[in-house]
Amino acid sequence: MGFLDWLEELPLSQWVAQSEVGYPMMLSIHSIGMAAVVGLLLMFDLRVLGLARGVPVSFFRKVMPFAWAGFFLNLVSGVLLFNSTAHRLVDNWPFLSKMVCILAAGAVTWLLWRAIGSVEEAGGGASADAQTAIVASPVVKALALASIILWLAAITFGRLIAYVMDYMILNAK
Amino acid sequence: MIMHGFLQMAHDSWLGQVTREYAPIFTTGLVIHFIGLCLLLGAMLVIDLRLLGVGKQTPIKAVLALLPVAITGFAMNLATGIVFFCFDPFGYWQNPAFRIKMTLVLIAGLNALWFTFAEHRRLAAAPPGHSAPIAARICAGLSLFLWFSVILFGRLIVAFQGSPDLFK
Numbered sequence: 138m139g140f141l142d143w144l145e146e147l148p149l150s151q152w153v154a155q156s157e158v159g160y161p162m163m164l165s166i167h168s169i170g171m172a173a174v175v176g177l178l179l180m181f182d183l184r185v186l187g188l189a190r191g192v193p194v195s196f197f198r199k200v201m202p203f204a205w206a207g208f209f210l211n212l213v214s215g216v217l218l219f220n221s222t223a224h225r226l227v228d229n230w231p232f233l234s235k236m237v238c239i240l241a242a243g244a245v246t247w248l249l250w251r252a253i254g255s256v257e258e259a260g261g262g263a264s265a266d267a268q269t270a271i272v273a274s275p276v277v278k279a280l281a282l283a284s285i286i287l288w289l290a291a292i293t294f295g296r297l298i299a300y301v302m303d304y305m306i307l308n309a310k
Numbered sequence: 311m312i313m314h315g316f317l318q319m320a321h322d323s324w325l326g327q328v329t330r331e332y333a334p335i336f337t338t339g340l341v342i343h344f345i346g347l348c349l350l351l352g353a354m355l356v357i358d359l360r361l362l363g364v365g366k367q368t369p370i371k372a373v374l375a376l377l378p379v380a381i382t383g384f385a386m387n388l389a390t391g392i393v394f395f396c397f398d399p400f401g402y403w404q405n406p407a408f409r410i411k412m413t414l415v416l417i418a419g420l421n422a423l424w425f426t427f428a429e430h431r432r433l434a435a436a437p438p439g440h441s442a443p444i445a446a447r448i449c450a451g452l453s454l455f456l457w458f459s460v461i462l463f464g465r466l467i468v469a470f471q472g473s474p475d476l477f478k
Contacts, residue, residue: 161469168461171344176352180376188379191372192356199365203355289345296341 141223153221160221166214171295173207175288178246185249185281194253222302231297238294242287249280317399326396336397339390346390347461349383354457361433361442361450370442371434407466414463418456425449 144150153159181197183189219226226232252274320326329335353376359365360373395402402408429446436442442450 161466164468165462165465168344168347168465169458172347172351172458172461173355175348176350177355178352179348180352180356180379183376183379189372189375191375192368193372196360196365196368196373200356200359203359288348292344292348293341296337296344300337 141227144220144223147220149217150220150223153217160218163214163218163221166210167218170207170210170214171292174204174211175207175292177201177204177207178242179285179288182249182281182285186278225302226298229298229301231294231301235291235294235298238287238291242284242291245280245284245287249277249284252277252280313403317403320396320399323396325393326399329393329397335393339393343387343390343394346383346386347464350380350387351383351457351461353377353380353383354453358450358454361446363441363447366441367438369438370436370440374430374434401471402467405467405470407463407470411460411463411467414456414460418453418460421449421452421456425453 145154153163177197177200180189184192184194184197329339356376357373357380360368360370425446429443429449433442433446
């Protein structure tokens, strides 16, 4: 457990765990990042499943940097939150389930974009016909549905982390 | 005095009693609240980013088709929010983060109403490649700022519950 001790003793971990603002600040950033990355990816999945058909798939390429920004916020705030409570998270089953869901959701999203990208390259994907053909594929729709389920599961497990932890940092003081 | 009566009524309501008695209701409500916020913010991001000039070849009318998703997310959060409030009305009413959050939700709602009545129809008729007028852009920027601030102060509600003197 030497590595986890080292993580928890980092000055930044101590600040997150012990200062009055550290923990709430990280949780706030984590929620804001979640809204951006999960929110935008859910909208893309819903579009693939047939909602807002007038929005071209290519539009979502233009908003993806905002989803990445949200992901980056959550990676940073998530690592800092983990470091501050490493011992209690490492065997916390909702936390581990959340990590598995995020990895799987990331892989599914990557496959989804790859499937769309290959159709776009094959037949001049900018046209409306090509766009319709892309999202009509059952494989692509199944990937979008899997993505929705995995992100919602990640949120659910994320919510449950605090309930399974021995006690919340804020209440410990 | 009127406020006290209202808070007491919410506290004594069937919803308040049942929520205090069965802990899983609050936990489940929070899961729904978080999913609802993703739907609301996701739809608002797509709509507001387009209004702010991202992906101008996409007709504004097309992104406005996501408004029902935003409304669904808002309805989920209003319903679960009422459940949380009835759990401990006096606690929420005294919580500064809750008061700021509710004020921001109100302003964001008025902003959305103003957009619906003043800009929506005109923008829905705009051809692809059309830039939104400055009033609609301000509206969109304000909308994103307000909704993300709502998340921030929503999160801080718990911080104020944990230590009431936190930011005094």
